[in-house]
Amino acid sequence: MKAAVTKGLGQGFVVEDVTLAEPTGHEVRVEVRASGLCHSDLSVATFLGGEFPAVLGHEVAGVVTETGPDVTQVRVGDHVVGSLIQYCGACVNCLAGRTYLCERPETTVRAPGEAPRLSWNGEPVWNFSGLSGFAQEALIHENQLGVIPEEMPFAPAALLGCGVLTGAGAVLNSANVRQGETVVVMGAGGVGMNAVSGARLAGAGRIIVTDIEDGKLERARAFGATDVVNSRTSDPVEAVRELTGGGADHVFDFVGARPVTAQGFQMLGRGGGLYLIGIAGTDAGIDVSALSALTYSQKVQGVYMGSSHLKRDIPFYASMYLQGRMNLDDLVSQEIALDEIDAGYEALKDGTTARVVVTDLLR
Ligand SMILES: NC(=O)c1ccc[n+]([C@@H]2O[C@H](COP(=O)([O-])OP(=O)(O)OC[C@H]3O[C@@H](n4cnc5c(N)ncnc54)[C@H](O)[C@@H]3O)[C@@H](O)[C@H]2O)c1
Ligand SMILES: [Zn+2]
Ligand SMILES: [Zn+2]
Numbered sequence: 001m002k003a004a005v006t007k008g009l010g011q012g013f014v015v016e017d018v019t020l021a022e023p024t025g026h027e028v029r030v031e032v033r034a035s036g037l038c039h040s041d042l043s044v045a046t047f048l049g050g051e052f053p054a055v056l057g058h059e060v061a062g063v064v065t066e067t068g069p070d071v072t073q074v075r076v077g078d079h080v081v082g083s084l085i086q087y088c089g090a091c092v093n094c095l096a097g098r099t100y101l102c103e104r105p106e107t108t109v110r111a112p113g114e115a116p117r118l119s120w121n122g123e124p125v126w127n128f129s130g131l132s133g134f135a136q137e138a139l140i141h142e143n144q145l146g147v148i149p150e151e152m153p154f155a156p157a158a159l160l161g162c163g164v165l166t167g168a169g170a171v172l173n174s175a176n177v178r179q180g181e182t183v184v185v186m187g188a189g190g191v192g193m194n195a196v197s198g199a200r201l202a203g204a205g206r207i208i209v210t211d212i213e214d215g216k217l218e219r220a221r222a223f224g225a226t227d228v229v230n231s232r233t234s235d236p237v238e239a240v241r242e243l244t245g246g247g248a249d250h251v252f253d254f255v256g257a258r259p260v261t262a263q264g265f266q267m268l269g270r271g272g273g274l275y276l277i278g279i280a281g282t283d284a285g286i287d288v289s290a291l292s293a294l295t296y297s298q299k300v301q302g303v304y305m306g307s308s309h310l311k312r313d314i315p316f317y318a319s320m321y322l323q324g325r326m327n328l329d330d331l332v333s334q335e336i337a338l339d340e341i342d343a344g345y346e347a348l349k350d351g352t353t354a355r356v357v358v359t360d361l362l363r
Pocket of ligand 2: 038039040041058162163
């Protein structure tokens with residue numbers, strides 16, 4: 001089968017003939033129909049690194065074509081979405097419903113020494129996040145797959161596995177936003193827009209979005225922002241304090257740069273919470289005033305994958321999409337072929353492109 005192989009840092013995505021093993025145990029063979037380009041894959045391919053050669057891609061939607069002997073949760077013909085949340089289902093965190101904190105995620109992939117899922121020229125290929133979605137087919141543990149209705153188109157479905165779980169999940173699961181509460185979304189990128197959708201579903205009273213590009217703020221309004229603030233041309237802390245009458249209940253940081261995160265903390269009202277989701281660089285972080293935090297009972301929380309339970313949340317968001325209550329179509333700015341991933345990432349640098357999705361898997 002064809003897969004876009006990353007051969008080393010900075011070497012991009014090159015389509016090659018790659019061999020996929022037969023499914024064993026809980027593995028599921030998925031015919032990939034759509035594969036989203038997320039920033040994290042590019043980070044791995046350009047500076048974070050890993051084991052190369054690799055097949056990256058972790059926003060994947062497709063159809064089940066074969067199941068391993070132990071698979072019970074999906075059937076051939078099911079339409080599925082993969083997620084990079086890897087969980088065993090048996091550790092204390094999994095049993096407590098916090099699968100995103102699983103203590104034994106490695107149980108979802110093949111052990112070292114076992115034949116690899118993917119190989120190229122006889123050499124093993126790194127099966128990134130147990131998904132490797134930049135390929136015609138993928139072998140994925142059944143725990144990493146959420147089932148979606150057949151009516152759901154594949155391109156928006158692919159976004160469910162990472163950007164939607166993260167953005168909407170931060171609002172609905174991590175912060176548990178209640179109706180009438182005030183929400184600030186810092187960073188109107190693809191993930192931030194799903195936080196706006198999540199805030200609408202929660203019935204937030206006010207949804208304020210900050211960014212440094214007017215085009216993105218305009219798009220944020222279309223997604224449901226009630227107020228937008230360009231933090232380059234006005235002071236976002238002052239603006240939020242004024243709009244909320246003293247400070248916000250929830251601030252979601254999708255930017256992850258020290259000065260921006262500090263502003264986020266200053267935007268909090270009494271009892272408010274700041275949620276850290278984005279990371280712009282390795283020095284991302286925050287110094288918190290203990291005096292303010294304790295006087296006003298404020299909190300700061302890091303959020304991994306929107307505290308999501310993928311088996312529950314992927315079908316839920318699919319249903320919200322099909323009911324017209326979650327806008328995903330406007331996040332799919334461009335559909336490309338498997339051999340155009342480098343160009344796709346280039347296009348993402350342009351402020352008007354929200355997400356690029358591979359939907360032509362034939363070349
Ligand atoms: N925590 C997790 O589990 C998780 C999962 C997926 C993605 N992420 C992270 O979430 C972040 C957001 O992802 P994305 O795809 O939306 O990225 P993106 O680059 O599309 O969005 C970031 C936005 O922040 C804006 N921005 C930059 N500086 C700003 C400032 N000073 N004030 C306000 N806005 C500013 C940019 O213009 C851009 O619109 C990324 O860092 C990504 O790695 C985290
Ligand atoms: Zn991602
Ligand atoms: Zn577990």
